[in-house]
Amino acid sequence: MSVLIVGSVAFDSIETATGSDPRALGGSATYGSVAAGFFSPVQLVGVVGEDFDQENIDLLASRGVDLEGLERKAGRTFFWAGKYSEDFSERETLTTDLNVFADFQPHIPESYRSTPYIFLANIAPNLQQMVLEQTDDPMLVVADTMNLWIDIQRDDLLELLRSVDVFVLNDEEARMLTGETNLIRAGRRLLTYGPSRAIIKKGEHGAVSLTEDSYFAAPAYPTQDVVDPTGAGDTFAGALMGYLAAHDSASEEVIRRGLLLGSVVASFTVEGFGLDRLREIDEHAIEQRYRELRSYCTVE
Amino acid sequence: MSVLIVGSVAFDSIETATGSDPRALGGSATYGSVAAGFFSPVQLVGVVGEDFDQENIDLLASRGVDLEGLERKAGRTFFWAGKYSEDFSERETLTTDLNVFADFQPHIPESYRSTPYIFLANIAPNLQQMVLEQTDDPMLVVADTMNLWIDIQRDDLLELLRSVDVFVLNDEEARMLTGETNLIRAGRRLLTYGPSRAIIKKGEHGAVSLTEDSYFAAPAYPTQDVVDPTGAGDTFAGALMGYLAAHDSASEEVIRRGLLLGSVVASFTVEGFGLDRLREIDEHAIEQRYRELRSYCTVE
Numbered sequence: 001m002s003v004l005i006v007g008s009v010a011f012d013s014i015e016t017a018t019g020s021d022p023r024a025l026g027g028s029a030t031y032g033s034v035a036a037g038f039f040s041p042v043q044l045v046g047v048v049g050e051d052f053d054q055e056n057i058d059l060l061a062s063r064g065v066d067l068e069g070l071e072r073k074a075g076r077t078f079f080w081a082g083k084y085s086e087d088f089s090e091r092e093t094l095t096t097d098l099n100v101f102a103d104f105q106p107h108i109p110e111s112y113r114s115t116p117y118i119f120l121a122n123i124a125p126n127l128q129q130m131v132l133e134q135t136d137d138p139m140l141v142v143a144d145t146m147n148l149w150i151d152i153q154r155d156d157l158l159e160l161l162r163s164v165d166v167f168v169l170n171d172e173e174a175r176m177l178t179g180e181t182n183l184i185r186a187g188r189r190l191l192t193y194g195p196s197r198a199i200i201k202k203g204e205h206g207a208v209s210l211t212e213d214s215y216f217a218a219p220a221y222p223t224q225d226v227v228d229p230t231g232a233g234d235t236f237a238g239a240l241m242g243y244l245a246a247h248d249s250a251s252e253e254v255i256r257r258g259l260l261l262g263s264v265v266a267s268f269t270v271e272g273f274g275l276d277r278l279r280e281i282d283e284h285a286i287e288q289r290y291r292e293l294r295s296y297c298t299v300e
Numbered sequence: 301m302s303v304l305i306v307g308s309v310a311f312d313s314i315e316t317a318t319g320s321d322p323r324a325l326g327g328s329a330t331y332g333s334v335a336a337g338f339f340s341p342v343q344l345v346g347v348v349g350e351d352f353d354q355e356n357i358d359l360l361a362s363r364g365v366d367l368e369g370l371e372r373k374a375g376r377t378f379f380w381a382g383k384y385s386e387d388f389s390e391r392e393t394l395t396t397d398l399n400v401f402a403d404f405q406p407h408i409p410e411s412y413r414s415t416p417y418i419f420l421a422n423i424a425p426n427l428q429q430m431v432l433e434q435t436d437d438p439m440l441v442v443a444d445t446m447n448l449w450i451d452i453q454r455d456d457l458l459e460l461l462r463s464v465d466v467f468v469l470n471d472e473e474a475r476m477l478t479g480e481t482n483l484i485r486a487g488r489r490l491l492t493y494g495p496s497r498a499i500i501k502k503g504e505h506g507a508v509s510l511t512e513d514s515y516f517a518a519p520a521y522p523t524q525d526v527v528d529p530t531g532a533g534d535t536f537a538g539a540l541m542g543y544l545a546a547h548d549s550a551s552e553e554v555i556r557r558g559l560l561l562g563s564v565v566a567s568f569t570v571e572g573f574g575l576d577r578l579r580e581i582d583e584h585a586i587e588q589r590y591r592e593l594r595s596y597c598t599v600e
Contacts, residue, residue, distance in 0.1 A: 087481035181387035183504060184522040204483060205505035206517065215596045217506065219517035222484040253600045260599060296515045297597055299560060300553045 001139075001245040002041040002066075005032045005238065006106050006131045007121025009046040009070070013081035013095070014228055014273055016088070021228070024274025025056050027078065028121035028144065031234035034278050035265045036119070036242030037063035038286060043112045045069035045131070049077040049100040059279065068109050073100040088229050108134040117245040120164070121234060122146050125156040132163050140250045142166040143195075144237050150177045158193055165250070167195040168237045171202045183208070199240075199259070201233050207259055214252055218259035219297045221267035221289055228273045232266040235278065239265035260297075264289040301439075301545040302341040302366075305332045305538065306406050306431045307421025309346040309370070313381035313395070314528055314573055316388070324530070324574025325356050327378065328421035328444065331534035334578050335565045336419070336542030337363035338586060343412045345369035345431070349377040349400040359579065368409045373400040388529050408434040417545040420464070421534060422446050425456040432463050440550045442466040443495075444537050450477045458493060465550070467495040468537045474500045483508070499540075499559070501533050507559060514552055518559035519597045521567035521589055528573045532566040535578065539565035560597075564589040 007029030013022045029046045036042045042065045052072065060067060078101035081094040106127055116139035120128040128143055143164045149157050150173055157177075161167060167190055171183055180186040183200060187210040190198035199209045206220040243258035244250050264286055271277040307329030313322045329346045336342045342365045352372065360367060378401035381394040406427055416439035420428040428443055443464045449457050450473060457477075461467060467490055471483055480486040483500060487510040490498035499509045506520040543558035544550050564586055571577040 182524055182526060184524045188524070202505060205502060208522070215522055217519035217522075217597050219519075222508070222515055222517075224482055224484045224488070226482060256599045294599060297517050297599070299556045299594060299597070 001117055001248045002043055002115050003036050003117040003119055003241045003245045004043045004045065004108070004112050004115040004135070005029050005036060005119045005121055005241070006045040006108075006128070007032060007123050007234075008078055008101060009044075009048050009052070010078040010080055010101070011051075012230060012274060013079070014230055015081075015083040016228055017084070017086040019227065019273070021273035024230070024276075025059070026080065026230060026274055028123065028234045030060070031231035031269070031275070032119055032121040032238030032241070033060060033065045034063050034275055035235035035238030035269075036245070037065050038239065038265065038283060039242030039261075040064075040117075040245040042066065042242070043069055043109075043115055045106050045108060045112070047071040047073055047100050047104045049073060049075045052077050059275075069107070069112055071107070075100040077101075082230075084229065088226055106131050106134070116140065116248070117241060118142070119237065119241040120144065121237070125149050125153050125160040129156065129160050129163075132160075139248075140165050140244065142168060142237065142241055144168045144233070145173065147173050147176060162194040164195045166197045166199060167193070168199045168201065168233075170233060171200055174198070174200045184210075197255070199237075201236060203229075203232070206263060207236070209255060209259060211252075216252075216256050216259065218256070218263055219293065221263050221293050222296070223267045223270060226270045229270050230274065232269050235269040236262035236266040260293050261286065261290055264293055301417055301548045302343055302415050303336045303417040303419055303541045303545045304343045304345065304408070304412050304415040304431075304435070305329050305336060305419045305421055305541070306345040306408075306428070307332060307423050307534075308378055308401060309344075309348050309352070310378040310380055310401070311351075312530060312574060313379070314530055315381075315383040316528055317384070317386040319527065319573070321528070321573035324576075325359070326380065326530060326574055328423065328534045330360070331531035331569070331575070332419055332421045332538030332541070333360065333365045334363050334575055335535035335538030335569075336545070337365050338539065338565065338583060339542030339561075340364075340417075340545040342366065342542070343369055343409075343415055345406050345408060345412070347371040347373055347400050347404045349373060349375045352377050359575075369407070369412055371407070375400040377401075382530075384529065388526055406431050406434070416440065416548070417541060418442070419537065419541040420444065421537070425449050425453050425460040429456065429460050429463075432460075439548075440465050440544065442468060442537065442541055444468045444533070445473065447473050447476060462494040464495045466497045466499060467493070468499045468501065468533075470501045470503070470533060474498070484510075497555070499537075501536060503529075503532070506563060507536070509555060509559060511552075516552075516556050516559065518556070518563055519593065521563050521593050522596070523567045523570060526570045529570050530574065532569050535569040536562035536566040560593050561586065561590055564593055
């Protein structure tokens with residue numbers, strides 16, 4: 001099965017304590033698509049400007065990403081510049097130039113409208129809602145978000161969640177949206193907003209997945225060499241989605257394996273700037289770390 | 301097999317956002333002993349004052365704790381008062397009255413000197429060292445510590461670690477001692493100090509265990525009702541030790557199960573003030589949560 005992924009496509013300028021990349025290919029949909037593309041065909045919906053070069057188009061295409069839904073508009077591509085603290089625990093935004101993204105409205109091509117797996121990568125919840133209005137009875141809708149939308153579009157986000165099956169967000173966002181400091185309570189509260197499953201990302205501590213009657217703790221792959229955490233969460237969710245689509249299932253069992261694969265793909269993401277590491281690896285590298293990670297959480 | 305546990309025995313005055321206990325039985329050795337006592341016989345070495353009432357003696361004895369090594373001295377028992385922030389992420393010490401603990405020097409009774417499993421619960425590293433000087437060729441030495449000793453007795457701690465098999469500490473302490481912000485790097489660095497295994501406790505995120513050639517991520521039991529986190533780490537390590545002694549093994553397999561049991565016992569600890577919850581439960585309650593926790597981290 002295919003995954004439809006809608007979100008931002010951007011150029012990022014990233015600065016860390018040990019290096020920088022002034023123009024990394026980024027954006028939630030880009031990261032999500034490349035990660036999902038390791039597992040299943042991807043249909044990408046987003047917008048880019050005239051400065052989005054053929055090299056990037058080729059990269060996405062080579063990863064099995066269908067680009068019919070990638071609009072090209074007059075102007076420049078969304079640009080974000082940020083700087084991480086030495087231990088990566090804080091991130092400061094230096095520049096946000098929305099450019100062609102400023103008036104982006106997702107248009108879902110006819111051929112994507114019945115795609116069964118939909119990943120609403122991080123963009124404004126009202127735009128995520130527009131995607132659902134243009135699609136037919138999907139098998140599974142997974143949505144990500146960020147602190148900004150919880151802050152300024154909380155009502156739109158809560159409205160969206162009524163139509164979402166799996167809600168993916170990080171621990172800080174889960175606490176912020178629910179007002180619960182205890183993460184298990186926060187997770188249970190998220191389920192009352194509509195989704196049947198909440199997946200809470202915890203960075204180096206992995207992720208937890210909750211439903212009414214299940215709980216799963218996915219470990220992070222133990223990474224010693226973090227270069228740039230940008231896109232880790234997007235690739236985590238993207239890999240999960242690709243795996244679910246590949247197996248045409250959102251059973252607990254398949255989701256658990258998908259969460260470990262999400263941890264694995266995210267562990268590669270953080271080892272380079274932007275998509276640098278994901279460009280280098282193949283399915284075998286993923287498979288090898290997946291086996292390792294399973295051994296790291298197996299109790300005989 | 302038995303476990304020898306040496307550490308502090310105290311009365312704690314604990315204040316949280318939702319309640320308080322002005323005189324909870326506490327101390328690293330007390331928590332560790334009660335937790336270990338669910339699994340194996342325990343020999344406790346520590347010191348108390350004249351105010352240590354028979355009720356507390358009886359409690360420990362009823363948990364299978366041998367008290368030959370518990371010295372009673374003129375004066376009052378070690379007293380600590382602290383206050384937690386609303387989300388339990390911060391703890392302020394209000395009072396520390398060392399009392400009879402001020403000149404404590406562990407004396408290991410003759411009958412304890414060949415005990416194969418030794419848990420050096422959190423006390424000053426020079427006192428922990430004195431224990432090892434009085435014991436014969438133990439099978440396994442596990443040591444815990446705290447930020448205070450890393451701060452003021454760093455050299456003694458590093459000296460101790462040369463004789464320790466398993467070093468247990470929390471993530472903040474691991475980063476503080478090694479100077480590494482990446483937790484995996486911090487764990488690997490700890491192994492260069494002497495221990496063949498480092499176990500890093502991460503509170504609500506569980507714990508990780510590292511050796512030269514193994515890695516294991518133990519999830520926390522998902523607790524919704526945290527009342528008082530005091531003693532969680534001590535009972536985590538105590539339960540692990542009791543389980544290892546009960547199985548007379550420190551194999552990877554047994555340690556992994558022991559870590560899950562540590563998570564389970566710690567999850568009960570935090571549900572009440574001091575030892576309140578641990579007094580109520582039995583092996584069946586532990587077994588039930590253990591089965592749940594295993595299901596929460598099983599990937600088919």
